[in-house]
Each structure stands twice: as structure tokens, then as C-alpha cells.
Amino acid sequence: PVLVVDYGAQYAQLIARRVREAGVYSELVPHNLSTEKMLAKNPAAIILSGGPSSVYEEGTPKGDPALFEAGVPVFGICYGFQVMAQTLGGTVAKTGLREYGATDAVLCAEDSSFLTGTPATQNVWMSHGDSVSEAPEGFRVLAQTPGAAVAAFVDEERKFGGVQWHPEVKHSDYGQVALENFLFNVAGLEKTWSTANIIEEQVAKIREQVGEDRVICALSGGVDSSVAAALVHKAVGDQLTCFFIDHGLLRAGEREQVEEDYATTMGIKVVTIDESERFLGALAGITEPEAKRKAIGREFIRSFEAAQRKLIEEAGNDGADIKFLVQGTLYPDVVESGGGEGAANIKSHHNVGGLPEDMQFELVEPLRTLFKDEVREIGRQLGVPEKIVARQPFPGPGLGIRVIGEVSKHNLDILRAADAIAREELTKADMDDKIWQCPVVLLADVRSVGVQGDGRTYGHPIVLRPVSSEDAMTADWSRLPYDLLAKISNRITNEVSEVNRVVLDVTSKPPGTIEWE
Ligand code: XMP
Numbered sequence: 001p002v003l004v005v006d007y008g009a010q011y012a013q014l015i016a017r018r019v020r021e022a023g024v025y026s027e028l029v030p031h032n033l034s035t036e037k038m039l040a041k042n043p044a045a046i047i048l049s050g051g052p053s054s055v056y057e058e059g060t061p062k063g064d065p066a067l068f069e070a071g072v073p074v075f076g077i078c079y080g081f082q083v084m085a086q087t088l089g090g091t092v093a094k095t096g097l098r099e100y101g102a103t104d105a106v107l108c109a110e111d112s113s114f115l116t117g118t119p120a121t122q123n124v125w126m127s128h129g130d131s132v133s134e135a136p137e138g139f140r141v142l143a144q145t146p147g148a149a150v151a152a153f154v155d156e157e158r159k160f161g162g163v164q165w166h167p168e169v170k171h172s173d174y175g176q177v178a179l180e181n182f183l184f185n186v187a188g189l190e191k192t193w194s195t196a197n198i199i200e201e202q203v204a205k206i207r208e209q210v211g212e213d214r215v216i217c218a219l220s221g222g223v224d225s226s227v228a229a230a231l232v233h234k235a236v237g238d239q240l241t242c243f244f245i246d247h248g249l250l251r252a253g254e255r256e257q258v259e260e261d262y263a264t265t266m267g268i269k270v271v272t273i274d275e276s277e278r279f280l281g282a283l284a285g286i287t288e289p290e291a292k293r294k295a296i297g298r299e300f301i302r303s304f305e306a307a308q309r310k311l312i313e314e315a316g317n318d319g320a321d322i323k324f325l326v327q328g329t330l331y332p333d334v335v336e337s338g339g340g341e342g343a344a345n346i347k348s349h350h351n352v353g354g355l356p357e358d359m360q361f362e363l364v365e366p367l368r369t370l371f372k373d374e375v376r377e378i379g380r381q382l383g384v385p386e387k388i389v390a391r392q393p394f395p396g397p398g399l400g401i402r403v404i405g406e407v408s409k410h411n412l413d414i415l416r417a418a419d420a421i422a423r424e425e426l427t428k429a430d431m432d433d434k435i436w437q438c439p440v441v442l443l444a445d446v447r448s449v450g451v452q453g454d455g456r457t458y459g460h461p462i463v464l465r466p467v468s469s470e471d472a473m474t475a476d477w478s479r480l481p482y483d484l485l486a487k488i489s490n491r492i493t494n495e496v497s498e499v500n501r502v503v504l505d506v507t508s509k510p511p512g513t514i515e516w517e
């Protein structure tokens with residue numbers, strides 16, 4: 001793989017995605033992983049990401065000279081570019097000049113190496129304080145910006161290169177060209193990563209893991225579990241049995257919708273199991289978000305185990321051969337749940353950090369290394385209908401993490417009614433494919449005074465959280481039309497008697513996450 005070394009940049013995942021878009025498999029590793037362990041992964045190239053630190057501060061991550069002596073091509077970005085310059089004997093100066101946002105990079109070498117095919121002056125996206133004032137020996141300077149005398153350099157012999165700007169963001173007009181030029185022309189890599197290859201590889205892997213045994217899969221109606229099921233079905237056919245767990249945390253009409261979608265389009269038989277009592281029982285009295293997530297994760301597994309026992313009874317054997325469980329876990333779930341080797345645990349996604357330790361299943365997770373856009377593409381190639389592939393995300397823990405406070409049937413019913421109104425109006429206004437998703441959140445622990453008719457009310461607020469995003473790693477709040485917001489607000493406060501206030505969440509991610517819990 002190409003290893004993307006994460007120096008704490010919010011951009012590291014984006015870099016990994018861009019490398020895959022170029023047709024090369026990439027993986028994220030934390031900067032504190034030892035050089036020995038990095039090299040043990042047999043990297044085809046290493047990319048050092050940007051990060052919030054200054055190479056001057058004490059205790060900030062430094063480069064390891066050994067990394068540059070292994071004969072592996074290295075590309076540095078922003079902070080990674082400075083680390084590289086410093087480690088190899090160049091000079092990083094505290095210029096006091098900060099460059100942030102769009103700026104012009106001007107090419108300054110006769111042979112532009114990995115910047116070949118890009119204009120003499122180009123728009124690039126910057127975010128730095130220090131800058132490289134002198135390139136290390138053996139390097140040629142390729143570009144400059146107003147705030148950086150050395151904004152790009154290359155040493156073609158050793159296959160080293162780097163840029164001060166962020167080639168991975170779309171605001172850098174020729175970022176992808178530069179990245180691909182480096183990977184293919186300087187580092188000499190080949191394109192080997194395509195959705196067709198992923199499917200072939202995963203099908204083979206699933207067959208090897210599962211053998212003749214039987215597999216169960218819990219479908220949620222969403223993209224990830226559907227595509228995971230389609231992959232496993234392609235690999236082992238009728239050895240797969242699919243369930244849909246109604247955990248009582250679904251939106252209005254969702255169960256019926258999902259049943260119909262799978263029956264009519266996926267060609268996979270799905271058995272619905274009502275487990276709402278089990279989940280609501282387990283959630284009683286819990287208000288702390290991680291505790292909720294853990295409880296939901298645990299009850300999911302207990303439900304699957306119940307489904308497994310039922311299947312075994314029906315089959316009339318001892319059932320020892322039903323030990324596999326399919327999950328649609330994605331790469332960002334793994335990274336955000338702290339599974340990405342050294343990453344911080346932001347939230348325990350129900351299918352990663354929320355699993356109980358005494359789980360009886362061996363997991364089949366064919367999407368564990370993939371990003372959402374790759375999963376959608378694979379889904380399309382496998383014939384998963386567009387309606388499911390393009391569906392807005394809905395978290396596995398469902399409305400359980402959208403009731404702030406206790407997840408009781410009463411609170412869920414209030415939220416379901418408000419959510420149904422918001423969704424109906426968003427669809428009517430043709431907003432569904434313009435936003436990423438719009439969580440509707442009930443603040444069950446908060447009350448405010450209102451007036452309705454002639455009387456005082458003391459009700460709960462509903463929060464609307466419309467967001468736009470490319471990959472859910474970062475997001476911005478969507479600027480919905482005021483008239484639409486007014487309509488939603490009016491209807492919710494009129495039709496849901498417990499709610500007397502509707503508020504709009506205008507926070508990006510970071511610092512907020514998309515869901516409230
Ligand atoms: P956050 O709240 O972490 O959400 O910014 C990012 C995206 O992930 C969804 N989400 C989940 N999906 N299981 C899921 O399947 C979970 O536990 C979970 N938590 C959040 C969320 O809806 C958003 O699209």
C-alpha cells in the first residue's frame with residue numbers, strides 16, 4: 001500500500017482517498033507508529049500529511065532519518081513537507097508570515113517534474129506558519145508562493161518530493177494532477193486499485209474465510225449493510241441468511257419501507273425480527289451517549305445470537321456451522337472508533353467500538369478498508385438499486401442517539417412525529433439529494449416556556465441539523481431556504497403537542513459532530 005502518515009491533520013483521510021482515486025491502494029497510519037512497523041507493511045510509497053504542529057515546538061512529531069534510507073518513495077504535504085526538509089538537512093524558517101487559504105503558486109524550474117502539465121501560475125490551498133527557506137541537498141525547487149520561498153521540491157533520484165500546499169483539497173486546482181504525477185512518474189507506481197478488483201478480491205477473501213459454513217447478515221436498509229450483503233451473496237450465495245432487526249429506534253414507516261425495498265429490488269430474502277422490547281428495556285434509564293451506544297451495540301449482537309439460535313432450530317442441526325456475521329463496517333468507522341492504530345476515539349460506532357467482548361460471532365467485514373464513495377461504486381457494479389445506493393445515511397443506533405436524555409417510548413414517539421414532518425417537507429422541497437442528511441434531534445432533557453392559544457406551554461425543543469458533506473468526516477451546515485425552515489417549524493409546533501420550539505444547528509464539523517451523541 002501507499003502509507004499516509006497522519007500528523008494529526010483533518011486532511012489525512014482525504015489524502016488516502018485521493019490516492020485511491022488515483023488507482024492505488026492506501027492506508028492511514030499514525031505518526032507515532034515506528035519506522036520499523038511502517039516498513040513492515042511493505043509500502044510502495046509513503047505520504048507525510050499536514051498537521052497542526054510547528055517543527056519548532058518542543059515535543060512535536062519529528063521525522064525519522066531511517067524512513068528516508070529505506071529506498072521507499074516519500075511525498076511530504078504541508079507539515080509533512082517541512083518535516084521532510086528538516087530531516088534531510090534543509091532549513092525551515094519561522095518567517096512570521098502566515099498563509100491561509102487560496103494563494104498563487106508560481107513554477108520556477110525548467111523541468112517541473114511532478115508539476116508538469118500544470119500552469120505556470122496556479123491556485124493552491126495553503127495553511128501554514130513556518131516555511132521551508134532552503135531545500136535539502138539533492139533537491140530542486142519547483143515552485144514558490146508569496147509566503148514560501150520553497151513551496152515544492154523534488155529529488156527524482158531518491159524519489160522524494162513534496163509541496164507546502166494541500167494538493168488533496170479541491171481548492172488546489174491541480175492538486176490531483178501533482179499527486180498522480182508523483183505516484184506514477186516519480187515513484188513509478190502502477191494503477192492496481194479499481195472497484196472491479198476490489199470486488200474480485202473481496203469475493204475470494206470471503207469464500208476463503210467462510211468456506212462451507214453459513215453466514216447471517218443484519219440489513220439496516222442503508223448503503224453499507226446492503227452492499228456488504230450483496231458482496232457476501234455473490235461470494236457464497238444461499239449460505240447467507242439476512243435479517244432486519246426492528247430495534248424500536250426506527251423512523252416512522254421505516255420498517256415497511258425497508259421490507260418493500262429488499263423484496264422488490266435486491267432479490268435477497270429478508271426476515272424481519274421485532275426486538276424493540278429488548279432494546280428499549282436495555283436503554284431504560286441511560287442518558288450518557290457512550291453508554292447508549294454500548295448498550296445498543298450489545299443488544300444488536302444479542303439479537304443476532306437469538307436469530308442464529310432460531311435458524312439453528314429450524315435447520316435441525318447443532319448449528320455449529322453458523323458462526324459468521326456480516327457487518328457493513330467502513331474504514332472511517334474503524335478510524336473514528338479508535339481502531340485506526342493510535343487514532344482518538346471520538347464515538348463508538350455501533351458496529352465497531354460498541355461490540356460486547358463475549359460475542360459469539362466471527363465477523364465478516366468486506367468493507368472495512370473502504371470509503372463510502374467506493375462502497376457506493378461497488379454497490380452499483382453489483383446491481384444494488386440506485387434507490388438504496390444513494391440513500392442518505394442513518395446511524396445504526398437510530399433515533400436512540402437523537403433523543404438527548406432518556407430513550408423512552410414516549411420520547412421516541414415525539415421525535416418520530418417531528419422527524420416525519422421534517423423529512424416530508426425536505427422531500428417536497430426537493431432537497432434530498434442536495435444535502436447529506438438532516439438529523440432531527442429531541443432535547444428531552446430541556447424545556448422552555450412557550451405560549452399556544454391562550455395558554456402557557458412548557459415543552460421540549462426540536463433541533464434541525466441539516467448538513468452537507470462529502471464523506472461525513474467533515475461537514476458544513478446546509479443553508480436551507482428560510483421558507484422551508486418556517487414551514488417545518490410551523491408544522492412541528494402545531495402538530496406535535498409536546499414540542500413548542502424548533503431550533504437550527506449552525507455548527508460545522510469540526511467542531512460539532514453530525515449527530516448530537
Ligand atoms: P458523526 O456524528 O460521527 O456522524 O459526525 C458521521 C456519520 O456517521 C453516522 N453515524 C453512524 N452510523 N453507526 C452508523 O452506522 C453509528 O454508530 C453512527 N454514528 C454516527 C452519522 O449519521 C453521520 O452520517
